[in-house]
Amino acid sequence: MQSRISKLYRRVSVSQNCLFLKPDVPQITWRQNLSAPSDSFRSRSRLSLTGISRALLVYPDWGELILSGEKIWELRSCITHFRGRFGIIYAGTGKIFGTAELVDSLPPIDPDHFTSHFANHRVPQGNVNIREKYRYPWLLRNPIKFIEPIPYRHPRGAVKWVILRE
Numbered sequence: 001m002q003s004r005i006s007k008l009y010r011r012v013s014v015s016q017n018c019l020f021l022k023p024d025v026p027q028i029t030w031r032q033n034l035s036a037p038s039d040s041f042r043s044r045s046r047l048s049l050t051g052i053s054r055a056l057l058v059y060p061d062w063g064e065l066i067l068s069g070e071k072i073w074e075l076r077s078c079i080t081h082f083r084g085r086f087g088i089i090y091a092g093t094g095k096i097f098g099t100a101e102l103v104d105s106l107p108p109i110d111p112d113h114f115t116s117h118f119a120n121h122r123v124p125q126g127n128v129n130i131r132e133k134y135r136y137p138w139l140l141r142n143p144i145k146f147i148e149p150i151p152y153r154h155p156r157g158a159v160k161w162v163i164l165r166e
Contacts, residue, residue, distance in 0.1 A: 055087030055096055055152070055162045063090045065122050067098040067145040073120040075134035079105040082161075087152075088143075089162060095149035096164075100140045108135035 058066065058074070065071035066088060083103065087096040109117060114131045121137065123130050152164060 050087065050096075050099060050150070052085055052087045052096075052099055053164055054082070055089045055164055057089050057091050057160060057162065060090040060093070062122075063088050063097060066100055066140060067143045069143050071120075071122045072140050073106075073117070073137035074140055075109075075121050075123065075130065076136050076138055076160075077133055079136050080138060081105070085142075087150075087162075087164065089152070093149070094154060095151050096146070097149045098143060098145040100143040102138055103141050104139040106137045106139060109137060111135070 056074070062071065062074070066074065080102070085099050085101050088098045088100060089096050111131050114123075115125050117137075118125075123134075152162070154162065155165075
């Protein structure tokens with residue numbers, strides 16, 4: 001009997017002929033155990049209310065322009081087949097700041113006509129690297145900026161789209 005108990009429990013202390021045993025489970029502090037699930041639960045429930053299943057990583061400056069409605073073209077290096085509402089993640093923050101609707105992926109812009117479309121993409125004329133590499137405009141509509149950003153768990157390797165999991 002003693003050996004069977006010792007397999008299931010580990011010895012904690014012996015005091016006045018009493019043996020105190022504790023189940024052999026990984027030790028997690030109460031603070032870790034209680035605060036993390038409530039934070040992630042709150043994020044998951046807020047995330048599920050948005051109805052989005054994916055989000056796009058953008059630099060914060062471009063994200064602000066998208067969510068304000070000033071930037072209606074998101075320039076990328078390739079087309080996308082996705083259509084619908086998606087989240088806007090500011091790169092490096094771990095948070096979703098709003099949503100927008102992707103309605104079309106347009107043919108590549110000729111670098112010579114890049115400046116004539118400034119009102120749509122908002123990229124300054126001096127950014128030659130962007131002009132050469134990011135030629136495919138993704139047409140965005142109906143941006144919504146969240147009052148409070150929603151945290152999310154960033155999967156390894158995600159550099160463009162992030163698939164949001166509950």
